[in-house]
Amino acid sequence: MTQLPIKSFSSIHEFLEISNLLPSSDALVLEALTHSSVKKHYNHEQLEFFGDAVLRLAASEFIRNGYPTMDVGQQSSLRSQLVSDSWLANFGKIMNIDELILKGSDAMHDVTAIKTIRAEMVEAVAGAVYIRQQTTKNIILLFKAEWEITAKKFLQNPYHFNCKSALQEWSQSHQLGLPNYTTIEQSKLHGDDLRFRSIVIVSEQLEGEGWGRSRKEAEQSAAKNCLQRLDAQ
Structure with a gap:
């Protein structure tokens, strides 16, 4: 070697x-x-x-x-x-x-x-x-x-790269249960940044939207969008 x-x-x-x-x-x-x-x-x-x-x-x-x-x-x-x-x-x-x-x-x-x-x-x-x-x-x-x-x-910032975990921790600390994700494949194009669209809802009080090349990426993006809305409040 x-x-x-x-x-x-x-x-x-x-x-x-x-x-x-x-x-x-x-x-x-x-x-x-x-x-x-x-x-x-x-x-x-x-x-x-x-x-x-x-x-x-x-x-x-x-x-x-x-x-x-x-x-x-x-x-x-x-x-x-x-x-x-x-x-x-x-x-x-x-x-x-x-x-x-x-x-x-x-x-x-x-x-x-x-x-x-x-x-x-x-x-x-x-x-x-x-x-x-x-x-x-x-x-x-x-x-x-x-x-x-x-x-x-x-x-x-340990949650910077795992927004889903951060959102779940926030929702549970406020007794709002688990975030609910709905993720839909929008296209079949391999590598498309907009291939998957995800909507996350937290106890009907907070909603976020995200896109990604995979379901996981789209859900992380949606959770990040939720957290950004929280920061803006």
């Missing part, structure tokens, strides 16, 4: 170059960065599936080492944020993964799928790196700088 310097990386390309794992010289990394729309006999999908588990393990190790006194509930909430699709998509953008991805014409012209593809490719790269190096150590180094930024924000 290549011993990487303890530093922040400016791009995934730089990380792969220092790791001697550039797609031009490593078939597994090439597979990780080849989107299924290219129609080759190999693509990112299996490594994405594997990389999802790798990132959960790496994030768990990062949290255990960096925040050993954090309770398990908070650790779980923080890990969910560190490996969420939206976080990974943003990380991929910051780390310029787009310049490495091989995409077919359909994917190139599907602007609604950009975030989803970025997140999937970040997972696939993590999977490929783990298979090659058999350790999470270098993966943690790649993500460490951005994970630390997110963890700091999380510690300042």
Whole structure:
């Protein structure tokens, strides 16, 4: 395994170059960065599936080492944020993964799928790196700088990333019962930010609306809208 310097990386390309794992010289990394729309006999999908588990393990190790006194509930909430699709998509953008991805014409012209593809490719790269190096150590180094930024924000406001939990805690503390969510799929377009629409009602006294690429994302958005209305009162 290549011993990487303890530093922040400016791009995934730089990380792969220092790791001697550039797609031009490593078939597994090439597979990780080849989107299924290219129609080759190999693509990112299996490594994405594997990389999802790798990132959960790496994030768990990062949290255990960096925040050993954090309770398990908070650790779980923080890990969910560190490996969420939206976080990974943003990380991929910051780390310029787009310049490495091989995409077919359909994917190139599907602007609604950009975030989803970025997140999937970040997972696939993590999977490929783990298979090659058999350790999470270098993966943690790649993500460490951005994970630390997110963890700091999380510690300042643990509910910032989990508005559903915050809304539920507020409603129960006011003896209003559980928030009631109604979530409807508005379109079938993969990666569409407006694919799901969610309405949340708290004891007929408070209502919020949200949208998202998944049911979970839409419900979090609706809960956030509710909390913002509370703050405005």
